Amino acid sequence: MKTKNQNADFLHVGEKLLAWYKNHGRDLPFRKTNDPYKIWICEIIFQQTRIEQGLNHYRNFIQRFPDVQTLAHAETDEVLLYWKGLGYYSRALNLHKAALQIINDFNGVFPSAHQDILQLKGVGKYTAAAISSICFGKKIAAVDGNFYRVLSRVFADDFDVSHAKAFDYFSELAVKMMPEKEAGHFNEAMMDLGSEICKPKNPVCIYCPLNEACLAFNLGKIPLFPVKTKKVKPTDLELTYYFVEYKDQFLIKQRQVDFIWKKLYEFPTEIPVVFEKLISGQKKISHKLTHKNLTIHLYKVTLHSKKMFDDFATQEQFSAITYEDSHQKSFPKPLENYLFSLFEGE
Incomplete structure (x- = not known):
């Protein structure tokens, strides 16, 4: 039995989040562009790297490979060299292969259709949603761990985030909260809130713009959310x-x-x-x-x-x-x- 607030004003919560973001959003170099290539690179780099650790890597990578053509025509060894220090080197190999895909399948132009972006090597649902919303204004939620955590807590929702349908379930919930034509900013706001305020441990709920609407906070049940039962044993x-x-x-x-x-x-x-x-x-x-x-x-x-x-x-x-x-x-x-x-x- 889910305990989410059936009467929540989803849109009002989303607007409060956006208002907070416009005053407190992080000032990051890739937020000064709508270039899908640069957004793609930053999303891949920061998938498993903290912002403060990856910024210099992002700048150096973009400086050396400023566009799809440069990346596609580079040697694999050099791409790996510029990825050095980030780990998860398969991400760099996939970037290189996807750049070649864009050259061969899309005449060197980064695709704008969500389904086409999803076809790129190494691009999953989250990355495709982030690019589609930020660069092309598509009303799609870029659901990641931050989304699961924030939404689970705000609505005291016990839907298991390790479940195969979790992405679709929380996407639907997030889209209800999105103000029109603000999908990109909404997704970035959710990322910032999850990273800076609604942290996995020791969240600073007192500064959260959504604390009045947050059921888990008001019920004193923050540690119970999100619910995750399936863990991969190393x-x-x-x-x-x-x-x-x-x-x-x-x-x-x-x-x-x-x-x-x-x-x-x-x-x-x-x-x-x-x-x-x-x-x-x-x-x-x-x-x-x-x-x-x-x-x-x-x-x-x-x-x-x-x-x-x-x-x-x-x-x-x-x-x-x-x-x-x-x-x-x-x-x-x-x-x-x-x-x-x-x-x-x-």
């Missing part, structure tokens, strides 16, 4: 790497496997038996991904024979690189941290 995964070096060079190869770190560079994962006697260091690293707990065993192998080094590299198709040149490659974060500890951190 799996454990062990990886082994060998840092094989000769003088100032070490060996790397680009990953091709899909399940994690696709197209990033890594060290050898196996070595000849004769190399095992040359192991000069060992390190164990714990690293968390969204649904995986990694344990990485790293062994340092120091070779004194150039022939042995070159033969292994040729046989197994590794590239030899210096630490200085490695800055132009993108590595998984734990391997990047290991390199830093070897060459600069110790």
Whole structure:
């Protein structure tokens, strides 16, 4: 049984939210444009990155790839390089593929139809809704975790946000609150309210523009919302790497496997038996991904024979690189941290 307020004046609540946003909305560079390309880039960057952490990455990415054409014609390695530090590198690969889609399928013009935007690689319902509303004025709710949290609390709604139909359910609720021709601003207002006021923990309800209308607040039940019953249990995964070096060079190869770190560079994962006697260091690293707990065993192998080094590299198709040149490659974060500890951190 849902406890939402059946008599709520949805539109009035939406107008109060917009009034608050016009006075308190965050001053962000991508809010000064309606360019769908730039909005697309910012939405992908900030999906899993806090605003304050990602702003410089956004500026640098846009400076280097100012439009779809530049991004589409760039090398994959360079796109990954400009994504360095953001993690979730599959997002960068999808951006690159989607840019090529726009060139090939839409004559280089960012599509304006919502269904066409949804067809772009890596673009889900949230991102398509954000672009459609902000850039093209479509009355579509950009439902994300902020929406689930705010709407669940305002209406004391116990609809399970982990349910497959949660997006559609809360979209319908949000659209009822949207003032006409203000969909973009409404979506941005909801994002700001969820990020700055209606936080997952310790929300500052006293400053919330919707506190008078918020059922969960008035009933003293904020901690009970949103309702989420389905949680993905992370799996454990062990990886082994060998840092094989000769003088100032070490060996790397680009990953091709899909399940994690696709197209990033890594060290050898196996070595000849004769190399095992040359192991000069060992390190164990714990690293968390969204649904995986990694344990990485790293062994340092120091070779004194150039022939042995070159033969292994040729046989197994590794590239030899210096630490200085490695800055132009993108590595998984734990391997990047290991390199830093070897060459600069110790």
